[in-house]
Amino acid sequence: MKRLWLTGLLLGSALCVAGIAIEWPAGKPVAVAASPSTKAPQRIVSLNLCADQYLLALADRDQIAGLTRNAIDPDMSAAAAQAKGLRLLKGSAEEILAIDPDLILGMAARRGGVMAALSGEHYRSVDVTLANSYADIVAQVRVIAQAVGHPERGEALIARMDRDLAAIPRRQDTGVAAYYQRRGYLTGTGTLVDDLMTRVGLVNLAGRIGKPALSQLSLEELMVAQPDYLIVESAAERVMDQGTEMLHHPMLRDIKRLPLPQAWTVCGGPAYVRAAQSLADQLRAAPARRSAAFTS
Template identity: 30%
Template sequence: MEFFLNSFFATAKLKIAIIFVGLIFILSITNLSAQTNSEKPKRIVSINLCTDQLLMALVETERIISVSHLARDSSISRFSDKAKNLHINYGMAEEIYLLKPDLVLAGEYSKKYVVAVIRELGLNIVTVPVANSLEAMRNNLLKLAAILGEEAKAKIIISKVDNLFSLKNTYSKKPVAIVWRTRGLIDGPGTLVHEMLQVHGFRNLAKNLGRGQLGNINLEQIIMTRPDLVIIPESKNGYPSLSQLVFKHPALTSLDRLNKPWLTIMRFPEWGLMCGGPQVLKAYELLASIRMNLLAKK
C-alpha cells in the first residue's frame, strides 16, 4: 500500500512540475511577444517620397513624426491628405537629428552624404531600394514591414500584388501603349511601368523601339509610330515647367479632339507612375479601366 501511495505522489509531483514548466514557457513566450511589440519603432522619419508612401500605407500616423515635403503634393503622393497632418522635412541631416527619431527611412537615391551623416550621428537609418518590378515591390514591402512590425498589413497588400501576377499573358488583344513623360522620357523594359503595361495586356512602344530602361521619344515619332494609347502623367498643379508644354502641342491636342480611332490620349495620375508601393494597386485599377474603354472604342 505504501508503495502505491509513494508512486501516486511521485507521479502527481511530476505532473505538477510539468504543468509548472509549461506555464513558465507560456509566460516567457507572452513576454517575448510583448517585448517584440514594444520594440516597434515609435518615432519614424521618412526623407524620401517613395518611403513616405510605404510608411503611410503600413503605419498609423501616431508613430510617424515626419515625412518629406513632397508627401503633401497630391500630384505625386497618393497619401497627400494623410501627410497634411504630419510634420514635413526637407531631408537635411541636422533637422532629422533634432527630431530624435528611432528609425529613419531613406530611398536608394537619397543624398548619399545626408544618409552618411545621419548614420554617423548614431541614428538608425534604413535605405529602401527602388522597385523596378512587382517582385521588387513585394520584397520591399516584406522587408520594411518586418522592420516596422507591420507584417499583417503587408501580407494583405502582397496578396493583392500576387493577384496581379496571375493577369500576365492572359489577354489575346494587346494594343500598343506608351507612357510619355516630360522631356519625352519613356519607360522601357526593366521598369515597373513596363510591367504595369504588360500585366494589363499592352505592348510597350518603348520596347518596340528598342529603348532601354529609360529612353526618349519626340512628338513626331509618336505620331509616326501610331500607338493605340498615349498615357501622359497628369499634374494637378498645372504646367510648372516649359518641358510640359509639349503636351498642349496642336499636333497632339487636335488628334485628341478629333477622336482619331487609332489614338487615345489619357491623362494619368503621376503618383501611379512613381514609386513601387501600395498606391500602384490603385494605378492598376485605373489602367484596367482604360484598357476596357480603349477596346470598346475600337
C-alpha cells in the same frame, strides 16, 4: 517636370530592395534593419518620398516622427491625404538628431551634408528603392512591415493587392502604347510603367523600337512608330508650359490617351493597383484603332 526630377533622384541612389545593411560612408556600416525580435520602433523618420508612402501604409501614426516635405503634395504622393497633420521635415541633420529616431526609413538619395552628419550616429535604417515591378513592391512591403514592427500588416496589404490585381481581366495583345512625357521623354522596359503595361496586355513601344529605360522621342519619330495609345500623366492633360505643349500637338490628336496620375507610378506601393485598374478600365471603355505599323 516633377516626375523626371524625382525619377533621376531615386535612380541615382543605387539602393537595394533587399539591402537591409547599409554602408555609409564606403566601408563603414551605419545601420541594420529590425530583426523579428526587435521591439517596434516609436520614432520613425522617412527621408524620401517613396518611404513616406510605405510608412503611412504600414506604421501606426504615432510611430511616425517625420516625413518629407513632398509627402503632402498630391501630384507626387499617392498618400498625400494620409500625410496631413504629421510632421514634415526640412531636411537638416540637426532636425533629425533632435528627433533621435529609432528607425530611419529610406536613406537620402544624395549623400550630402545631412547624411554625412548622421553617418557616425549608427541609427537603424532600411533602404527603400525605386520599384521596377510588382515583385519589387511586394518585397519592399515585407521588408518595411517587418522593420516597423507590423509584419502581419504587410502580409494583409500584399493579400489585398494580390486579390485586387487578380480581379483585373487578363487580356492579350491589347495594343502598343507609349508612356510619353513632357519634352518627349519615353519610358522604356524594365520599369514599373512597363510592368503595368504588360499586366493589362499592352506592348511598350519603347521596347519595340529598342529604347532604354528613359529616352527621348521626337514627335516625328513617334508618328512613324504609330502607337495605339499614349499613356500620359494626368497633369499634362492641360498645357502648362513648353514641355507639356508638345503633348497637345495636332499630330497626336488621333492617338487615344490613357491618363494616369504620376503619383500612382513614380514610387509603386499600393497605388500600383490603382494604376493597373485605371488602365484596364480605360482600355475596356475605349479600344483604340490598331496601328498599321505593328499589326501583322
